Amino acid sequence: xxxxxxxxxxxxxxxxxxxELQARIEELEAELSEVRDEVENGPKKMVIIATKGTLDMxxxxxxxxxxxxxxxxxxxxxHTFWGLEILHEKNxxxxxLSSVGNPNxxxxxxxxxxxxxxxxxxxxxxxxxxxxxxxxxxxxxxxxLESGVDLQACQMTIDLLGYDEADFYDGxxxxxxxxxxxxxxxxxxxxxxx
Amino acid sequence: xxxxxxxxxVDVKGQNCPMPVIKTKGAFDEVAAGETLEVxxxxxxxxxxxxxxxxxxxxxxxxxxxxxxxxxxDIYKHYIKKVE
Numbered sequence: 047x048x049x050x051x052x053x054x055x056x057x058x059x060x061x062x063x064x065x066e067l068q069a070r071i072e073e074l075e076a077e078l079s080e081v082r083d084e085v086e087n088g089p090k091k092m093v094i095i096a097t098k099g100t101l102d103m104x105x106x107x108x109x110x111x112x113x114x115x116x117x118x119x120x121x122x123x124x125h126t127f128w129g130l131e132i133l134h135e136k137n138x139x140x141x142x143l144s145s146v147g148n149p150n151x152x153x154x155x156x157x158x159x160x161x162x163x164x165x166x167x168x169x170x171x172x173x174x175x176x177x178x179x180x181x182x183x184x185x186x187x188x189x190x191l192e193s194g195v196d197l198q199a200c201q202m203t204i205d206l207l208g209y210d211e212a213d214f215y216d217g218x219x220x221x222x223x224x225x226x227x228x229x230x231x232x233x234x235x236x237x238x239x240x
Numbered sequence: 241x242x243x244x245x246x247x248x249x250v251d252v253k254g255q256n257c258p259m260p261v262i263k264t265k266g267a268f269d270e271v272a273a274g275e276t277l278e279v280x281x282x283x284x285x286x287x288x289x290x291x292x293x294x295x296x297x298x299x300x301x302x303x304x305x306x307x308x309x310x311x312x313x314d315i316y317k318h319y320i321k322k323v324e
Contacts, residue, residue, distance in 0.1 A: 113258045116265035117296055179256045179283075189262050 091234040094123045095227065098240065099131030101141040101171055101183075107240045108132070108186035114236075115193035122234075123190075124227040126200035129240075130207060133199050133214045138183050143168045191217040198222045246278035246319060247271055253282045253315070260286040261293050264320070268300060271322050276303065279318040290318045299323050 092114045096107040107129070111121045131137045145151050145158035145167040157163065175182070181189075190197060198219040204211070211220045231237045250267035252260045260281045271277045279290060287305055294302035303319040 109258045112262050116258075116262050116293060179254050181256070181259055186258075189259070193262065193265070 089118055089120045090236075091120045091122075091230070092236040093227070093230045093234040093238070094121070095237075095239045096123055096125045096129035096132060097127050099128030099137075099141060101143045101168060103240065104132045104138070104141050104183050105180075105186070107238075108183065108190055110238070111195045111197075112186060112190045112193055115190065115195050119236075121190075121194075122196040122198060122227075122230045124198045124200060124222070124230070126203050126227075130199055130203055130209065132183060133187070133197055133218050134209065135213060135215050138187070138215075141168075141183065143171045187215055191215070198227070200224075200227075245276065247275035249278040249280065251280050252286070253280060253313075255281070256283050257285050257289065259283075261289045264290055264293065264318070265297075268297075268320060268322065273299070273322050273324040276319055276321045279320070281316045281318070282313060284314065284316065286316050286318065290320070294320055 092111070094107045094111060096104075098104070107123050111123050114121045125133050131141060142164055145153060145163045146155050151158060151167065153163070153167075158167070187197065196219055197215070197217070199214055199222075201221050201223055204220060214220065248267055248271050250263055252263045255263070260279065260283050264277070264279050267279070268277050279286070281290075283289075287307075291302060291305065294300040299322050301321045301323050303321050304317075305319075306317040308315045308317065
């Protein structure tokens with residue numbers, strides 16, 4: 047600011063400074079109330095990173111995502127590696143369960159490793175899901191998308207696994223990577239890795 | 241307000257977690273302020289799930305939850321009012 051005051055000017059520089067300061071304060075107050083409003087009343091956010099593609103592990107991210115959306119959360123599920131199988135329209139209807147490595151399975155690992163066992167345990171699980179009136183993966187994807195959940199398919203793993211964008215359900219976001227997932231996580235109130 | 245005068249009813253019989261809450265939220269969005277939504281479920285978990293949902297949803301006031309038996313089946317009825 048110039049300190050050279052023109053003689054004869056009838057504007058008092060002190061008054062001018064004060065008015066400027068006043069305007070700046072009002073501007074900052076407005077900005078503050080906007081930020082406060084966003085923090086207090088803006089929708090909360092949840093981000094889930096879904097990395098698994100077995101029948102049992104496909105459920106938790108979708109159940110939590112659709113539920114959080116019902117609670118008014120902005121939800122993003124970033125599917126990467128085998129998590130892509132959940133969004134793959136064809137593969138999602140044929141997700142399998144592994145009978146090995148899970149000590150809660152009613153068969154010993156040595157037997158569970160035999161050919162055909164995964165198919166059998168998957169069939170058992172599918173029947174249980176049906177008998178207990180649990181929604182299918184396709185239904186959960188539908189309700190998630192309907193309730194505004196952003197289901198994202200990691201572009202790097204789409205390329206890695208040789209998938210095509212057209213393989214995924216309509217409404218799935220593609221062309222996203224770790225940076226956008228990270229950015230979403232920074233802004234989120236809840237971040238989960240499944 | 242009586243719980244018997246629901247403006248809208250959503251039937252989620254035969255649907256399990258998380259569907260009752262999701263369908264409740266969807267139907268509740270279509271209810272006008274001051275009106276009550278009735279939810280009919282067979283999932284016993286809906287008692288705690290819908291209660292929790294109503295508690296964290298500002299405009300939802302859970303008026304009542306009833307357990308009945310119809311034709312040998314346990315039925316859970318929920319009444320949620322949209323506050324004005």
